[in-house]
Amino acid sequence: MSEKVIFSIIIPCYNQSHFLEDVLNSILDQEYENFEVLIINDGSTDNTKEIATGYSKKDPHVKLFNQKNQGLSAARNTGLKNASGKFIVFLDADDWLERDFFETYSNAITLFPEFDLYRCGYSYWSADRQKKYHTHLPTKDGLIYPNVVTQNIGACHSILIRKSLADQLGEFDTTLKSCEDWDYWIRAGKVGAKIKSIPQDLVGYRYITDSMSRNAKVMYFALSEVTQRAVRMDRRIATETDSNIDLNWNIAPLVKIHFIKCLGVLLHQGKIEEAFIWYQEEKTKWLWRFELRDFVDFNSQLTFRYFLQPEQIQQLSKEVIPNVKVFFTKLDYSEKEQEKLIRLIFEPQIKKYNHLKYGRFLGACLNKIRF
Numbered sequence: 001m002s003e004k005v006i007f008s009i010i011i012p013c014y015n016q017s018h019f020l021e022d023v024l025n026s027i028l029d030q031e032y033e034n035f036e037v038l039i040i041n042d043g044s045t046d047n048t049k050e051i052a053t054g055y056s057k058k059d060p061h062v063k064l065f066n067q068k069n070q071g072l073s074a075a076r077n078t079g080l081k082n083a084s085g086k087f088i089v090f091l092d093a094d095d096w097l098e099r100d101f102f103e104t105y106s107n108a109i110t111l112f113p114e115f116d117l118y119r120c121g122y123s124y125w126s127a128d129r130q131k132k133y134h135t136h137l138p139t140k141d142g143l144i145y146p147n148v149v150t151q152n153i154g155a156c157h158s159i160l161i162r163k164s165l166a167d168q169l170g171e172f173d174t175t176l177k178s179c180e181d182w183d184y185w186i187r188a189g190k191v192g193a194k195i196k197s198i199p200q201d202l203v204g205y206r207y208i209t210d211s212m213s214r215n216a217k218v219m220y221f222a223l224s225e226v227t228q229r230a231v232r233m234d235r236r237i238a239t240e241t242d243s244n245i246d247l248n249w250n251i252a253p254l255v256k257i258h259f260i261k262c263l264g265v266l267l268h269q270g271k272i273e274e275a276f277i278w279y280q281e282e283k284t285k286w287l288w289r290f291e292l293r294d295f296v297d298f299n300s301q302l303t304f305r306y307f308l309q310p311e312q313i314q315q316l317s318k319e320v321i322p323n324v325k326v327f328f329t330k331l332d333y334s335e336k337e338q339e340k341l342i343r344l345i346f347e348p349q350i351k352k353y354n355h356l357k358y359g360r361f362l363g364a365c366l367n368k369i370r371f
Contacts, residue, residue, distance in 0.1 A: 007035040007102060008085030008163070012075030013052070013093040014042040019206075020051050022129075023096050026204075028059060032102035037062045038079045043069025073172035073180045080166060087118075088166055090181070091157040096204045105160055108198050116165040117144065117188060117195040122158040124207035124306055133207055133306040138197040145189030145243050148182075149230040150254055153195065156181040158203045165193055170236040177215075178222035186230050187237055190244040207306060214302060216265040217278070223258035227251050252286050257297055264298030267323045276330045292337065298324065298345045308352045316349055347371060 009027055013020060020039075027037055039052045041064060049066060056062040065078055076090055087109070091097065101120075108118055121137035136154075144153055153159065169187045172180045231247040259282055266275040282288070299305055307316055321342060328338045343350065351371065355363035 006085035006087070007105070007160075008079070008083035008088045009035060009037045009091050009097075010040065010076055010079030010083060010088060011037065011091050011093055012040045012042055012072050012079070013044060013048050014069060014072075014075070015044045015046045015048065016093040017044065017046045017048040017051050019094040020048060023091065023093055024055050024062070026096035026098070028055075028061065030097070030099055030102050032106070033061075035061060035102065036083070036085060038082055039064050040075040040078045041066045042071070042075040043067065071174060071177075073174045073176065076180075077171040077174070080171065083163065086163055087160050088163055089157055089160055091203075094206045095155075095157050097157075098202045098204065100200075101202045104198060104200060104202055108196060112196045114194070115141075115196040116162040116193045117153075118160040118198065119154045119195055120158050120198040120202035121200050122155045122203045122205050123201050125204050127206050129204065129206075131309075133308070135201050137199040137201065139199050141196050142194055143189070144185065144193060144195050146247070148186050148189040149227075149247070149249075152182045153185050155203065155205050157205075159185070159195075161188070165191070168237065168239045170238070176222050176225065178219045179226045180222075183226045183229065186226065187234055190234055191237055191239050191241050192243055214265050214269075216262040216269075219265070219302070220258055220262040223262070224255050227254050227258065252288065255286065256288050256294065260294055260297040261300040261302050264300060264303045267298065267327055268303045268320055270319075270323055272323055272326050272330070275327055279331070292341055293344060295341055296344050296347075299348065305348070307349060310353075310356055313349045313353050313356075316346065321346065343370065 011023060024037065024039075027035070039056070039062065041048050041052055049064075052062070052064045056064045063082070065082060067075070067078060072092075079090075080088070087105075089097075104120070105118060112118075119138050121135060123135040124133040125131065126133070138154060165188060168191050169184060173183055176183060228251060231249045231251055233244055233246050237244055263275055263279060266272075266278070283290070304312070304316055304320065307313065324342065324345065325338055328341055333341065351363075351367045354366045354370075357363065358366060
C-alpha cells in the first residue's frame with residue numbers, strides 16, 4: 001500500500017479509562033506503522049486524561065484532544081475535523097481491534113481500490129474478554145442503499161470509511177442519543193457508496209449481558225427518528241445523487257420492529273405496567289395490528305439474544321419469562337397463546353437448554369418435535 005494511505009482511528013472516551021489501555025494496546029501492538037490514533041477525551045472525570053497523555057508522550061501515533069462533555073457524536077465530530085488519514089475507523093473506548101486488522105484492511109484496499117466503504121467481521125465478548133458469545137461475518141458487496149434504510153451495516157468499528165466520502169456526509173448528529181452511526185451510514189448509502197465485505201473477525205465488541213442500563217424509550221425515539229429521516233431527502237448531504245430522494249415507503253412496519261425490541265427491554269427490566277401502557281399508546285398511534293410472531297423481536301441484541309450459557313438461561317426462566325407471561329396476560333392472550341409465544345420468543349434459549357440437558361442427539365430430537 002502507498003505510504004500516503006493513513007488509517008485514522010478515532011476513539012471517543014468518556015469515563016472509560018478502565019478500558020482505554022486495552023483498546024490502545026490492541027492498536028499499537030500491531031505490526032503496522034502508517035496510522036494515527038485520535039483520543040477524544042469528552043470531559044471525563046476519571047483518569048482518562050492521564051492515561052491518554054501517557055500514551056501520547058511515549059508514542060507519536062497517539063494524539064489527545066480534550067473537550068467539555070458533549071456526547072459521543074460531538075466527540076466523533078472532533079475526531080473527523082482533526083483526522084489526517086485517508087481512511088477512518090470510529091472505535092469506541094470499550095472495544096478493540098484484532099492483531100491483523102491493519103494488514104488485512106491494507107490488502108483489501110490494494111486489491112479492491114474502487115470501494116469507499118469496507119467492513120469486516122466482529123465478535124461479541126464478555127466484558128473481561130474471556131468468553132465469546134457470537135461472531136458475525138459479512139459477505140455481501142456492493143451498494144448499501146436501499147437496504148441500509150431498514151438495517152445497519154455492521155458494528156461501527158468494523159467499518160472503514162474513505163475520508164473523501166466522510167467529507168460529503170456532514171457530521172454525526174448530536175441531537176440523537178442513540179443510532180447516530182446508523183444515521184451516518186444511511187447518508188453514505190444515499191450518496192451511492194459501495195461496500196466491500198471482508199469475512200474475517202477483525203474487531204471485538206464488549207457485549208453488556210443485561211439491559212438494565214438501557215433507556216428503552218430513548219432508543220425507540222432515536223430508531224423511529226432515523227427511520228423517518230431515511231425515507232426523506234437528506235439536506236445534510238452536500239452531493240446531489242439519484243438516491244437522495246423522498247421514498248414512498250410505509251414506515252409503520254419498520255417502526256413496529258424497533259418498538260417490539262425496545263418493549264422487550266422494558267420487560268427484561270421488569271417494568272411490566274410501563275410496557276403495557278406504552279404498548280397501548282403506540283398501537284393506537286400507529287394503528288398497528290400484532291401477530292404472535294411479531295413478538296419474536298423481544299429477543300434481540302438489545303436484550304437477551306446471546307444469553308445462551310446455562311446460568312443465563314436459568315436467569316431468563318426465573319426472572320424474565322414470568323414478566324413476559326404477565327404482560328401477555330394483561331393483553332388478554334390465552335394460556336395456549338402464551339405457551340406458543342414463549343416458545344417463539346425464547347426458541348434459541350430453549351433449544352440450547354435441551355442440548356445441554358439431554359445431549360446433542362436427544363436434545364436435537366426434542367427440539368425437532370417442539371419446534
